[in-house]
Amino acid sequence: MTREREMVPEAEFRSYYGQPVIKPPVWHEPHMPTYLYLGGLSGASSVMGAAARLSGYGRLARTAGVTAALGATAGAVFLVAELGRPERFLNMLRVFKPTSPMSMGSWILAVHSGLTAVAAASEVAGARPVSRPAVARPAFRVTGARPASRPAARPVSRVAGYLPSAVAAVLPLAGGAASLIAGVATGPLMATYTAVLLADTAVPAWHEAHRELPFMFAGSALASAGAAGMLATPRAEAGPARAVAVLGAAVETAAGAVLERRLGLAGEPYHQGKAGRRMRAARVLTAGGGLLATVAGRSRALTALSGLALTAGSLLVRFGVLEAGRASAADPKYTVVPQRRRLAAGEPASLPPPARTWP
Amino acid sequence: MTERMGFFTDTSVCIGCKACEVACKEWNDVPDDGFVFRATSYDNTGSLGASTWRHVAFIEELSRVPAGPGQSGDGGSEGIEGWLMSSDVCKHCTHAACLDVCPTGALFRTEFGTVVVQADVCNGCGYCVPACPYGVIDRRERDGRAFKCTMCYDRQLGGLEPACAKACPTDSIQFGPLEELRTRAEERVERLHEEGRPQARLYGASPGDGVGGAGAFFLLLADPEVYGLPPDPVVTTRDLPTMWRWAAGAALSLVGAVAVSFLGRG
Secondary structure, eight states, X not given: OHHHHHTSOTTOOOOSTTOOSSOOOOOOTTHHHHHHHHHHHHHHHHHHHHHHXXXXXXXXXXXXXXXXXXXXXXXXXXXXXXXXXXHHHHHHTTOXXXXXXXXXXXXXXXHHHHHHHHHHHHHHHTSSBOSSOOOOOOSOOOTTOOOTTSOSSOOOBHHHHHSOHHHXXXXXXXXXXXXXXXXXXXXXXXXXXXXXHHHSSSOHHHHTTTTHHHHHHHHHHHHHHHHHHHHHXXXXXXXXXXXXXXXXXXXXXXXXXXXXXXXGGGGGGGGSHHHHHHHHHHHHHHHHHHHHHHHGGGOHHHHHHHHHHHHHHHHHHHHHHHHHHHHHHXXXXXXXXXXXXXXXXXXXXXXXXXXXXXX | OXXXXXXXXXXXXXXXXXXXXXXHHHHHTOOOOOOOOOSSSSOOSOSOBTTBSXXXXXXXXXXXXXXXXXXXXXXXXXXXXXEEEEEXXXXXXXXXXXXXXXXXXXXXXXTTSOEEEOTTTOOOOOOHHHHOTTOOOEEOTTTOSEEOOOOSHHHHHTTOOOHHHHHOTTSOEEEEEHHHHHHHHHHHXXXXXXXXXXXXXXXXOOTTSTTSOBSEEEEESSOGGGGTOOSSOOOGGGGHHHHHHHHHHHHHHHHHHHHHHHTTOO
């Protein structure tokens, strides 16, 4: 095997006038990477929001819930901008197609934005307590958890006072349920499906990274959600958000390091040229922001600095990944050389013969 | 009409006349490519795309320089030993990545076993474009939708052969039932080998390859990458279950990380 590999040196390969073999992704900047960022932010925020609800962190639950809803809505706007017209997003929902990560993603986004909207509405409606008797309690609560800012008998807010009484009665229950479902189902998927979306292409830098990309995106999503949580929540309640940010930054950094180590030639675009600059900047911002978050508890300025660095890092890593994909599609080397090596090693790609005949 | 139909493109008899490119454009009403001179060879269309459904590659084989362009140094002084010409087209894969990943169902499998985009359903998401391991399908930017070869679905419905095959003056492009074409192609390769051209080989003909066999396959006289074709393409969705598993692992880790962040604080 070693001998055969030597027959295909890295720099030498034949191509058609140096032209790319595959087509580069047609997705636009900043629409697509911003959508990837917002999707991750929304997904991880909804997980954080559900956890905060369950453990009685009222303020954090509210900011995370609102962030999740805003992130999903803004993400949908960027996705529509990428597609060109709003109907095109609705067209995506005409079919449910498990072989298409884009189709699954459209459904995940649609369900997730609905759930987070309901969850956020219940949070906002319950935001400003006024003196009126309590209606309903949240559907679930971890016993023994800290009550935090939420008093035992939860009064209806001023906002809720304007709602029809039926809605006001149902909203807390529905909000709790929606928050829980978004937190355990659509949120985590929202933050990671985009990695499958990119990996399920012929773009070598994406396809070969199908193990690391989900972790990189999940880490990045956690870092951005933690950053938003610590930026928008009073210090006393921002502890878990800081922990989320630190863990997210660690996961993203580790996944990035594994990616570069494992991918070899296909990983080259991640550290060369424009993509390389973006990835390096993203790593510095994420790692720096994560380290700052560990000590940011005492200082408002440090919290702000850490939150902004993590946000910028999380955004930049999506721009970097998109650019790396584009670079790896543009150079025929990344398509031809690994396939040549595979053939030289006597391991051609194969599939079982087609199950169906053509009627 | 129960047979799978296909193209067999025998590049050993292609004369590079581009009649296929023109016939395809005329029949399918495909817009022009913008008259770009690439200054690399006589090939000015360059590659398959949204508005180029047949593309004739011109490979200048420079004397004593086996490698492709860019490595040939001063090509002018060395002279051209010969030309390789090949009319490329959508492969109509048995396992078609473009069809698999299309989120709207705009791409479908016809009764002839070919892969066609329905322009009135295509949403312009562009996902099929990087999914194709051959770099065939593309989005027409002014239009916003994706286009590629239909193997003249309309003509096939009328019992006619596709326009490119009809127009080809040397029968380099042959159309017919795929099984029949494969047999014919193997005979042709054998004959070329006997005639002292051992480099002749079939590309995309094996049903066991990475795309489950192509509905449009080729007889080549050099390595596939010389023609701009991937040497060993794989349908991208082959690894989709693995990808979802890794994503699920990452999603669970995300929930775990959040849970850990809240633990011990209550």
